[in-house]
Amino acid sequence: MIAVDWGGTSLRAYRLAADGLVLERRRSNEGALACHGRFGKVLGALLADWDDPLVVMAGMVGARGGWIEVPYVRCPADAAALAAGMLHLDASLEAPGLARRTLWCVPGVADHGPLVGDVMRGEETQVAGLLDTLGPGTHTLCLPGTHSKWVRVREGAIVHVSTAMTGELYSVLRLHSILGRSMPEGEPPMDLAAFDAGLECSRDPASGLLHDLFGVRTASLFGHFAQAALPSYLSGLLIGHELQAALAGLPAPVHLVGSEALVERYARALQARGIEVQRHSEELAAAGMHRLARTRGLA
Numbered sequence: 001m002i003a004v005d006w007g008g009t010s011l012r013a014y015r016l017a018a019d020g021l022v023l024e025r026r027r028s029n030e031g032a033l034a035c036h037g038r039f040g041k042v043l044g045a046l047l048a049d050w051d052d053p054l055v056v057m058a059g060m061v062g063a064r065g066g067w068i069e070v071p072y073v074r075c076p077a078d079a080a081a082l083a084a085g086m087l088h089l090d091a092s093l094e095a096p097g098l099a100r101r102t103l104w105c106v107p108g109v110a111d112h113g114p115l116v117g118d119v120m121r122g123e124e125t126q127v128a129g130l131l132d133t134l135g136p137g138t139h140t141l142c143l144p145g146t147h148s149k150w151v152r153v154r155e156g157a158i159v160h161v162s163t164a165m166t167g168e169l170y171s172v173l174r175l176h177s178i179l180g181r182s183m184p185e186g187e188p189p190m191d192l193a194a195f196d197a198g199l200e201c202s203r204d205p206a207s208g209l210l211h212d213l214f215g216v217r218t219a220s221l222f223g224h225f226a227q228a229a230l231p232s233y234l235s236g237l238l239i240g241h242e243l244q245a246a247l248a249g250l251p252a253p254v255h256l257v258g259s260e261a262l263v264e265r266y267a268r269a270l271q272a273r274g275i276e277v278q279r280h281s282e283e284l285a286a287a288g289m290h291r292l293a294r295t296r297g298l299a
Contacts (some may be wrong), residue, residue, distance in 0.1 A: 001054040001299050002047060003289035007122055008033045009146075011042070014283070015050050018289035018299075022283060024050070032060035037063075040095025048097070049085045054298055056289040058106040059122030062087075072110035072119055074091070076157040079128050082107060083295035106292055111161040120174075122285070123149045130280060130288030131156055140250040144262040146171075150246045163186045163274040164242045170235060173213065182220035188263075188292035194229035198236025199269050202244060209241045213249045239269045247275070258282050 005012040009031035015024040030042045039061065047055070050097035060071035073085040092099035108121030123143045130141070134153055141151040146167035152160035174180045203210055216234050219225055225233055247254075253276035256263045267277045293299040 001056060001290065001293055002050060002052045002063070003125075003286040004043070004055060004057040004059075004290075005125070005285040006032050006124060008060040008065050013046055014286035015048075015052060015134040016290055018287060020287055022286055029138055032140075033065070035067075036065070040091045040098055043091075043149040044095045044097035047101075053101050054293065055101050055103045056086075056106065056293050056298070057089075057103065058125045058285065058289055062105040062107065063121050068105055069109045070105045072108045073124075075109060075113075075161065076113045076154070076159045077109045077124070078157040079131060079291060079295050081157075082109075082124060083292045084145040086292065091252065102298075104293070104296070104298060106289060109158050109161060109294055113160065118163050120149050120151070120161050120163065123151070123257075123290070124158065125286075126280075126282065126289035127151055127153065127158055127288065129284035130255065130257065131291075134225060134255070135279075138227075138251055139255060140252065140256060141255045142246070142266060143145075143257045144266050145258060148242060150250070152250065162246060164246065166238050166242045170238055170239070173216075173234065174231060177235065179213070179216045179230075180218065182227060183234075184228055188231060191225075191229035191232040192268075194225050194232040195236035195265070195268070196272065197225075198233040198238075199240040199272055202237055202240025212237055212241070235265065236269070239265060243269055243273065247273070252276050253278050255280060257284055 001014055001016050003014045009032050011028040013026045015020050017023055026046055028046055033043050061067045068089045070087045073081050086104050089103040089105055093104050106125055108119055109124045111118045123153055136155055139153045143149040148164045148166050150162040151158055255278050257264055257280045259282055265281050270277050
């Protein structure tokens with residue numbers, strides 16, 4: 001089968017063996033947010049010379065405004081519930097090249113908890129790919145990204161989701177605020193000392209995020225850090241405040257799932273607080289889609 005992790009800004013495709021082993025990988029910058037009216041054409045071109053008939057997709061491709069809106073599955077959501085929520089998509093009219101394929105899309109997960117609740121779409125496949133490793137009991141997962149997801153899994157089911165817009169806030173502040181004026185263009189190499197200083201600042205109970213953010217400007221004015229170190233300081237500050245809120249009452253260790261660079265930052269931040277971490281590849285999305293396809297009886 002083929003597993004397609006189609007997020008808002010990127011597209012990843014994995015060709016899988018019958019046992020779920022990744023045989024080939026492909027990546028495109030044609031994210032779901034830029035593919036309105038072109039989903040079939042984009043996917044058909046990416047998979048043109050792969051002859052596997054079953055395609056399972058996840059991510060923003062199944063969101064409102066995506067290719068097909070797949071309703072969220074409510075917590076608690078285990079692999080059986082996610083598989084039951086998958087929807088079939090007939091793409092033959094839009095993309096004749098996909099007529100020989102069978103397309104399915106995975107649902108997201110909704111946590112209708114207190115106040116406004118929370119959702120995730122795409123990350124649930126990474127969780128599904130990790131369930132066998134987690135085993136029984138209650139577990140804490142962190143999936144860092146533009147919108148970081150904190151997930152609690154209990155006895156094989158997703159029971160709670162919490163989102164932190166850390167990555168997006170970093171980008172907005174970096175590019176569209178007064179803080180960015182003191183920083184260089186592009187992303188300089190990670191400055192560990194500045195990152196650690198941001199983490200430490202976030203732990204001050206007498207301060208708060210809004211005050212600490214202006215401290216990035218004063219750190220520049222007072223020459224506490226070189227210009228190239230300021231993005232690392234801002235990153236440490238934001239991640240530190242995210243952890244302050246997310247870790248309350250959650251069991252350790254924390255399972256980190258994502259790109260190597262982001263997982264490294266979050267692991268450093270968690271370990272600075274004495275919290276054990278276990279790292280996992282973002283390719284768990286492919287393993288999760290394979291598991292859901294088998295649970296649904298498609299593979």
